Amino acid sequence: MIKFNEQKRTDKLWVDEAGNKVPVSNITPLEKKLEKMTASIAMKAGRINEMLIAFKRYVNDATEQAFDEYIKQYEGKRKAFKGNFTFFNFERTVKVCINTSCPIKFDEAILALAKNEFDDLLSDSISSSNEFVREMVMDAFESSGGNLDTKKVLGLRRYADRISDSRFTKAMELIDKAIRRPSSKKYFRVWVKNSNNEWQLINLDFAAIKEF
Numbered sequence: 001m002i003k004f005n006e007q008k009r010t011d012k013l014w015v016d017e018a019g020n021k022v023p024v025s026n027i028t029p030l031e032k033k034l035e036k037m038t039a040s041i042a043m044k045a046g047r048i049n050e051m052l053i054a055f056k057r058y059v060n061d062a063t064e065q066a067f068d069e070y071i072k073q074y075e076g077k078r079k080a081f082k083g084n085f086t087f088f089n090f091e092r093t094v095k096v097c098i099n100t101s102c103p104i105k106f107d108e109a110i111l112a113l114a115k116n117e118f119d120d121l122l123s124d125s126i127s128s129s130n131e132f133v134r135e136m137v138m139d140a141f142e143s144s145g146g147n148l149d150t151k152k153v154l155g156l157r158r159y160a161d162r163i164s165d166s167r168f169t170k171a172m173e174l175i176d177k178a179i180r181r182p183s184s185k186k187y188f189r190v191w192v193k194n195s196n197n198e199w200q201l202i203n204l205d206f207a208a209i210k211e212f
Helices: 029-074 108-123 132-140 150-159 166-178
Strands: 013-015 021-023 085-088 094-101 185-193 199-201
Touching (some): 029 085, 029 185, 108 132
Antiparallel strands (some): 085 094, 094 185, 185 199
16 A cells, blocks of 8 residues: 655645655646656555555466366466466456466576686687687676676587586586575466457556557
8 A cells, every 4th residue: 555645735844855844825827737646656656556456366376276177177387377378368358368487587696606617718729619708708707787698608508518627517517506596486467359359468567559
């Protein structure tokens, strides 16, 4: 539940962001208009936010029940539904998509040790057949906005059995140890078919909402 102080025209004093008490007679008509307008928007946004939270819980519970029904009918295993999945209605005019994001993060201290192994390797002369490793490692550890590209770093593991150097092997072991998996997040999307038999997303993204 959001909480904020809405100041009224009937109040004798209004409080500004610095905590100063200002006589209402010194408040401009525009400031009074903005006070009322922003309070109204914030209150309505708060109510919608509560509805979205309740809706997300409902969708999560409903899809969990659907997963359980799948398991009963097909004698599957629950772990098979940890990733992405789509449910359809009988007519296949409605679909509910569940996407599970399991982001990978790195322990920076351990990853720094792996980088040291690579630096040591690249500081030596390496065979022409393995020269591609230099560019690949440099590219993998080139940060963008202070962040490494996870896919590029993990992509180095593909060559673990092709580079016969103990430092490369050690670096790969350290990368494996550096992997951290924060809690996964679920994303739900609901689609319906329109009159042209095309899938139309019921968009819950505020900036992308369109009227039907």
